[in-house]
Amino acid sequence: MKRIFLIIFGLFGFISEAQTGAVKGKIIDKQSEKPLVGVLVTLVGNESIEAVTDNNGNFRLLNIPIGRQNLTISFTGYENTSVSDLDVTTGKDNLLTISMIEKFNALDEIVVTSGSSKAKAINKMALVSTKQFTTEEVNRYAGGRSDVARLVSNFAGVSTGDDSRNDIVVRGNSPSGMLWRIEGMPVPSPNHFSTLGTTGGPISALNPNLLANSDFLTSAFPAEYGNAISGVFDLSFRKGNPDDYEYMISAGAYPGVEFMAEGPLGKKGGSFVAAARYGFVGVLGLAGTDAQPNYRDISFNVDLGKSKIGNFSVFGIYGTSDIKFLGSKIDKEDPFAAQDEDAFVKSGFASIGLKHNLEIGTRSYLKTIIGASNAENSYRNDRYYGFQTPNETKLSFTDIKNSENRITFSTLFNSKINKKTTFRAGLLFEHYTLDAKMASRDRQQDSDGDGYPDFVQVVDNNGSYNIMQPFAQGQFRLTEKLTFNAGVHGQYFSINKEFVLEPRTALSYAVNPKNTISFGFGIHHQSVPVPVLFLNEFVDGNPLQTNKNLDLVESKHYVLGYDVRLAKKWRGKVEVYYQDINKAAVQSFPSSYSSLTEGADFGYSIDKTSLISKGKGYNQGIEFTVEKFFSEGYYALFTTSFFESKYKGSDGIERNSPFNNGYVVNLLGGKEFRIGREKKNVFSIDTKFTTAGGRYYTPVDLAASNDAGYEIRDDANAFSKQYDPYLRLDIKFGIKFNSKKKKRFHQFYIDFQNVTNHTNIFTKEYNRLTNSINQKDQIGFSPDFGYKFQF
Template sequence: MNLFKEIILLKKISQRNKQKTHMTDLLPDTHASMIKKYRPSPITHHPSLMKHKGMKPLLLLLHIVIASHVFSQKAELKGIITDASNNAPIPFANILVVGTQTGTSSDENGNFDILDLEPGFVQLQVSFIGYKTKISADVFVSKSNIPYIKIALEPVEEVLKEIVIIADPFEKKLEAPISMQNIGVKEIESNPGSNRDISRVIQSFPGVGSTPAYRNDVIIRGGGPSENRFFLDDVEIPVINHFSTQGASGGPVGIINADFIESVDFYSGSFPANKYNALSGIFDFKQKEGSRDKTNLQAALGASEAAFTIDGHWGNKTNYIFSVRRSYLQFLFAALELPFLPTFNDYQLKLKTNFDKKNQLTVISLGSLDHLDLNTDIKNPNSSQEYILAQIPINNQWSYTFGAVYKRFFDKGFSTFVLSRNMLNNVFYKYPDNNENMNKIQDYESSETENKFRYELTFRNKGIKYNVGVHAEYAKYYNATEQELFLNNQLQYIDYESSLDMFKFGFFGQATKRFLGKRFLVSAGFRLDGNDYNARTSNPFNQFSPRISFSFLLNNKITLNTGSGRYFQQAAYTTLGYRNRNGDLVNYSNTKYIGANHYNLGLEYKFSKSAIFSVEGFYKKYFNYPIDLNTGASLANQGADYSVSGAVPVAFKGKGKAAGFEILNRINHRTFTLLASYTFVESRFSDINDKMVASSWDSKHIFTLTGSKSLKNNWRVGFKWRYVGGLPYTPYDLNTSALVQAWNSVGRPLLDYSRLNTERFDAFHQLDIRIDKNIFFNRWTLMLYLDIQNVYNFKNKGRDYIIRGKNSDNSFILLNNNTEYKLQAIANKSGTILPTVGIMVKF
């Protein structure tokens, strides 16, 4: 191979010497054309001046200075090309800017430097003999900074005969040829209605449902928001939203800063064996690296927060990126007399050190600090304000994750060591009618702490890619709860303190190989997981999790994919740590891991390098799902409100199924993107009587059309239209809710679980548009956007507000010897045109 590279290098040098005989030929095409277009002024070329020999060098220098000034208006991109199997640099790889004639080749150390780029988003296509051609993630380039990108090429042992492989910008991982999508930074930055929040961006993709409540609940293929896991540069991030629902994953605003994201791998099935504890979805975030050239600063003012980001380098081996954000929603909400006042803060850090070509260390951290207060200063609140003020508790929450990832490379692979710690602290409390002179009806404090270690060995041998490893974790959970509940027609008091220590472990392995001249891909793996909570969960063979995927290349455009697997997820800490007033762990004896079997089949057609069409069917069969013994409903229906999920006595006997199909048409052209997706899904879970009931995520139909177009002078316009079928809901039990004892115990109406999810909301649909304008100066960049949500002012009809009737003196109307309130139903319609202006300055 070394001899071959030397021959290629000598050939390139020879060709350059033959072709580049003119000064402009030594420059990239756009530079050369600019020099040729440049005409010297009559003054500088006056015959009397040209007679003086000393003037010629001066005039040449003047021309160079002018040309250099013109060239400085362009952008630059640096990076390195490496072997994905061992991190070895790949010299003399061919690098082309997608959609242009601009390109270069890597040097003998794998490094490259591309000049003369038009500012904006670019992708690189990289090729070299013996490796699979790859199209990089989107990279934003400007005049004011020089991004750095690392592109790893997958080695191939032999060239495919009769089949021509097209470089694929939508390329999937070898371990997951089905039920996987890659999301680039351009799609995140320009997604209308998302405000650069990845939890909202993914709602454009097939299989992803949502609620009209303007939350970031991730609902994938009919599964609940508690069934997903998130990884950031190989470190698990349990909390990705501010005001997160404990025991699930949703919240109103995402924590992850879009300025850090390079790309996201989204799995809705066929999970790699090294990812764990998920039933519906896995998100694998890859972060950018800091600049190798200078310190860059960015200030941003968005829809809800102000942000500051800095990135740069320390010496030749270490780079960093750091950001802080703070919301200003509390001031806006107070001015608009909204009943709740949220304040959130967060930080994010990535620090990477390349000790040498064989050793690298990445340190990441992410944290949040949130406070939700009530706007009790509203005078004469209306019905909706009164309803919200009566039920929402005050919430204080903070979280952090800190992780270190060390990678050691060798000739045929690499070892990965991941050490991390994360913590969530959550406090809720509520006074009756927000009267602090009365006893609290809810007082909740909880914390979750996890210390994790994972080792992975990835290597190739005889054409097979192996990934094996172990996972160990020590977790601590604390809960102190005092709460009033009205159950079985009587008032009950929940009062317990719980502390729980738990050790968790896992083993995994996966092997991937191509057969039949590279047409046929097989990937098979397994996991064994357990914890020491009880005897059943401590036996890892009870959680044996096999998986297998196949991909068959019918021709150079059509691929048939299929996969199946069994996946397990530990019950939420809120469920495991639930105790009665005697201090007993109520769910100890019957606790099991929740399981799901996945079956997927799909067909993929590649129109071109930038367009793809796919159809995929899916079936998920759940078992051991916890059922709430208080209500008789599956916990699969919980997790999409501002409370705690899973803190109840349960029976692990629930079943469920979610089935449907997805259609996707995706175009990612240099100046135009389109993502059209349709999902049909049915989701049903059993109740306490083994009756299958439509789940809270049974939307049936989800259709999303998202597009963007780059225009002249760095303008970009985009739109997103989204339709979500009406979701099932449980009606109120108004007779019980009217009881004074019942209402006062929770401050809101109670649900009638004998009619679980028997009603259905109307369908929800909304159009969002976005206009971006980037202005590139030599030393700084100004980025502006106008985002308008709900352009045609769709009004969503929700469950009625139920409030207590009042007398003229503002006291509540009481009936039946003062044992019942007089309740009133108020129509609940939400939705308004919501314009947002965003400003970002990079320098």
Template sequence: MKKNYFLLLFILLIFWLPSLAQTYKIQGSVIDKRTREPLEFVNVLVVGLNSGASTDSEGNFTIEQVPPGIYRLQASSLGYKTVLTPEYRVNHITPHVQIEMEEDELTLDAVTITASPFRRVAESPVSLRVIGLREIEKAPGANRDISRVVQNYPGVAFSPIGYRNDLIVRGGGPSENRFYLDGVEIPNINHFSTQGASGGPVGLIDADLIRSVEFYSGAFPANRGNALSSVLDFSLRDGDMEHNSVKATLGASEVALTSNGHLGKKTSYLVSVRQSYLQMLFKVLGLPLLPAYTDASFKIKTRFNPHHELTVLGLGGIDRMKLNFDIEGEDAEYILGYLPKIEQETFTLGSVYRHYGGPHIQTITVSHSYLNNRNLKYRDNDESSEDNLTLRLRSIEQETKIRMENTSNWSVWKVNLGAELNYSQYDQNSYQQLFTDQIHVFDYKTNLNMLRWGIFASIDYTSADEKFTASLGVRADGNNYSDKMKEMWKQLSPRLSVSYRLAEGLFLSGHLGQYYQLPPYTALGFKEDGRAYTNQNLDYISVSQKSLGLSWNPNETMELSIEGFHKQYKHMPFSINDGIPLSCKGNDYGVIGNEALRSDAEGRSYGVEMMFKWLVAQKLNLSSSLTLFKSEFKSKENESYIASAWDNRFIFNVSGTYSLPKQWSIGMKASCIGGAPYTPYDEEKSSLVEAWNAQGKAYYDYSRYNTERLPFFGQLDVRVDKTFYWKKCMFGIYLDIQNITASKLKQPDVLMSTGTIENPSAAPSEQRYVMKYIKQESGTLLPTLGITFEY
């Protein structure tokens, strides 16, 4: 009890500790985006403050007496388009800000133009959201995890059950998303990822490295392939060319150390290392799984001269998930009965070379990704005998990629052309017991080597008055896995986007596109008989997307939008054993795809999204979204549609952060999601001793797939921040309380074995366990105290 009083007293002292009224300066430069030459007499303003400066003859500017905080800069000059920068933190080590400006032949008159933070691009006039530094840092309930920040946006579902970061976008599965880090593709953004899908309990990318995130829920750029539901494009900060600094962060699940600075006059660096204590938190909460992880990230950027630059970056993680045998209760007994031990190592190394040649920019991206995944499970967690072994999976996925592209800008036209080549290796040594109508043992090795290729092109048009934009793109992909996948014309992926300004600030936009995705390596490399690949007849998964949206910006701080979407899936991998699409799996730990499949299933997802966003610089960041939708599939063309696993029907979010005087801020988020459909258990099959021992949990009755539905769920999250700025350091503390109302979601009663055989005298194949049902609820109040220190 005394320790609790001392902790409370410490927190109060910290929150009320006075800070000095420090001000800082912002230094930077402005250059022409094409020529890379410095621009003079450019007006640079701090958005939200009545302060600014003009550039000198060398393009440099200095803005004095700026209070600490997170700001955008606006640059304007006669003959150039007004630019609004990403957000920067202003403190004792404010980074040097470089602003690139494009010529605009229309602005020859002395007209003052205010840029809007709501970005619009010709290629993706709908379904694109840009997430800034303030939102990543302060979002309530997200704990600086980008997967949770994205859940504030339309079309993105969140899971009220368990500690997962699965990204479910517009009714699509968690395997349908793609992630890029400064142009380098990374396989996953979460620790303990589900192989063949995505998701996990915590993010892999340190938020301290992120400058901004572009989130596409549709209308994907042509140079971003293999995505069906979303693309997340991360832009990392550049290291500071003026200072070297160190920042320490103590969060809910990890301790992090970040450093950034420069190596000489041409090279900057950014590096982060994190070590988790998530297993301690899960143990306190009495959870049956104890995850521990370590990750590291770095970015090194060298500007050889104004026209040539090279970026080298890396991201890696080491994951270990143990089982918590110290807890008791039927819930824990059930989860411990089937959850495997998980060990993973993953990394991505990449380099991006960029050449600026006037109106042309050439980019070469080379990367290598690696995943080593091991799952191990013994019946009743008894490792004393190999006879108890039910699962031993050891698999390695590796991808080596090269992408070359050229982007050219001529007045109202922008053209992008490129090609990419990918060499993939998938090695697996697998032993697994499965029960269908009898016990099947899969014991095989896979050594799959595959070459993939793709070409893409897009052309964008923006009218001289910026009233009308259009973008036409196409890409084609193929590989040597099978003869049918070699033919690129079968994976031809055209797309068209248009936008028209109906009135000042009012835009009508639409998109049509066809997209393809390769089935996971776990499916392509599966061997049912241990010799030949079982799923060689699989096709690329395809989805036809249509969207139409109306957005209104009554001023530069506010946006209201409504968007309708429709997605039509074909050639979905369909589980022969379970009778459901593979896309309806992947929201649990382990592996999906390693089973017999066929490309017969079809699906559709359609709905409407509404969003209101209000950004007042240095004061308010408010967003609210409502999504009404349906997500369905059918196993064959002439069958009726059935609700998919992601058919929640509605998602509502309202989230806001308000800045108070003296560097205080408070945030709140209310979320509500419709009940997910679920499948009743097959009691007869589950009670069989052979069946239960094979997987350690009950079997679903897939003949009644998703015929039942859970109740809706809502929760409230609150966050309070306080930051102290001194002359040579910064100190911050925050309190984030997830589910402050301790809302509970009623889940289906779990069918479980008692361990007692009701007919021991019967033949082994006919013996049955005595079964029982246990009640299940989820929903926990989770407070988090976080601390940051930067020197």
């Protein structure tokens, strides 16, 4: 190991640092999103390097020295802004989209804003509970596995206690309450090995190298978002380099092998960017199971350029995954399989959209998206009855085949009425076609007397339904310090023919340049998870879907926030929230069940039928964030949340939800060291410490399980037990080389995850082979590594 490090550091003496980089981009008006012409962009410290935006708002800065650089952006009548600590390398041009806001008072003095533009959301209508993140953060933070879902687990209000999945638990809500959007279009869960109705998975299929800066919202979101009650991932794909062809080859333990290409397209200013990946984590033994997971994905964004009838672009993402759990090759401690079973898992999804942006006058635009998505998964489970006895018999135990297709149409009209008022309205229409089938012996009777549980068709649905969501909202800059947003969102669900109106509002008041107070309120609705909605109940021997007419679950969010600029590049934030939930699905007789507890596992309940919409719940808490934006070669982030998540089933007893961790603490930091003769190569160290309260779970009723031969939980004491606290420490080392040759850049990293090898509990479950309760643990110490070559 010592020799390896000596060789690596020895390379610095042979690498020339004479190359320069380039920064290109577009400057737009934040309210109208129209390009700004004549904006001056200047490199700080070398004012001779500057550019002025052209008729399309584009600028180019060439021959920029390698390393972290700062830009200032100024334009008459607009508030000055800046871009800080931009990482300029020899391997790739930096592509930026920068928004500027018109001065409230034309006589205001020009003052360059401090801090970071990341402190505010990209969506101008989001004033509370929103965090903007960058691709650099996805790849920078220790323990992140190049996964945007795992990135947001570092933010206040987001918790995780399961390294095997990237489910996003926002403020005590189920992960099924999440909304994923790509380029403004709702999409199925963009994760490998995802199942119907879930929003997470073991491995992300979202390629961070194609993402632009994006927003993550945790509550009281603006009126354009709907059919979600916990959070929103509003993702944007970046555009390709409009001038030069660029390529990347990389390999990483979790993302796998990747090839990416981008460059100009046509003569109208178009561009393309596309990437393909193939995973090989199982080959490295880092999957947390003896089975071999296989997965691959493709992502692309093609901008066809500006024409007389507007700007067209096509974007998409496609992924497939499969794994075989063969009992004879599975260790008894494997968290995902059992030795008396063979299981075969397949999943796939695809989303493609055509986006059209039409400028209307000088202050308005109309954005329209037509898209289609598909998500399908299958799970076949064969069980060996009489395992390892002379009477051993192999029978099909579970057979699941799900396919969900949706066609999406959305349109959004945005108009900057004046510098103080912006109006936005639109409509989202989604047509779903669902083919869901599930046959299982789980918890079934032996009515035919063959000695085995009957193989019953639990779910058999082949139908369609529609969701329509109109909205309208406005932003009003009432004074220089006071901004007010108000809007209304509508939602129509064709299955139960329910239409709801949801008011949304937010207020931001800048007490002074360093202190801001904000408030947000919103009503949100979402249907009960689809797998529960279409369960079959046998009435007089006939299958009936007795849950289809359940009401939409209602959630009311209240948020109060305080934001303070502690020092240059330092920010502090506190938010207090309360969420009141009604009309959750519960059983018609006294029980502890509620649909609010769904999403805590890989699948959903298969025996909860004839449900009624009378369940209640609430989430409340306080969140703290202290953040040092990257500058002077280092960054720091401290977030902590203290919260309570409770629900009531039809028995009226208040219980912990399975997502009631109670507290989450994250501490991240990193430092870059400039090395080499001219200090333009980089050695970096990043670290992350996380601890959280354990999740609540329902204990196994051992006696009842032994009598039945399968796991039975003690539902009378639902979620009364809590796992031990979650704890993990990650440390990451990285090296970046800027080559002496044009367009060459190398990057290496190794990420030591869970370096203390702390044992975090995965589950406690019934072992039918030993008639006992077993504890299965999550993966311990695990190294992640990667290499990237850009040219």
